[in-house]
Amino acid sequence: xTGLIVKLLIxxxxxxxxxxxxxxxxxxxxxQPILLGVVLAFVGYFMERAMLREETNxxxxxxxxxxxxxxxxxxxxxxxxxxxxxxxxxxxxALLAVTEIFQHNWLLDNDRVENEEVVRE
Numbered sequence: 001x002t003g004l005i006v007k008l009l010i011x012x013x014x015x016x017x018x019x020x021x022x023x024x025x026x027x028x029x030x031x032q033p034i035l036l037g038v039v040l041a042f043v044g045y046f047m048e049r050a051m052l053r054e055e056t057n058x059x060x061x062x063x064x065x066x067x068x069x070x071x072x073x074x075x076x077x078x079x080x081x082x083x084x085x086x087x088x089x090x091x092x093x094a095l096l097a098v099t100e101i102f103q104h105n106w107l108l109d110n111d112r113v114e115n116e117e118v119v120r121e
Contacts, residue, residue, distance in 0.1 A: 004045040012037025014096045024088035028081025036075050064100045069093030
């Protein structure tokens with residue numbers, strides 16, 4: 001649950017910062033990067049629960065990058081007065097992937113990974 005709370009803070013802030021520093025990421029209204037960030041937080045949290053382990057850390061970061069890029073690019077198409085190019089979505093996804101490296105390392109180092117346990121009979 002701690003991972004979700006961290007993601008609910010970091011993802012919206014990351015997208016909001018990206019809209020300031022990248023010229024090809026332009027949101028029409030102040031709440032739109034927050035909305036996309038919340039969606040990314042939930043998607044990222046469930047992806048972590050499904051696949052984050054010590055041996056899949058970098059695969060998980062790569063999948064987070066791909067998911068973030070696609071969700072930002074296609075999600076921005078659904079929002080009014082928003083213009084995000086594919087390159088802008090890639091840059092924003094890369095920014096979020098850098099934050100994911102630190103989040104994953106923190107989760108793994110502090111044994112806060114909540115993986116689904118597979119029951120075998």
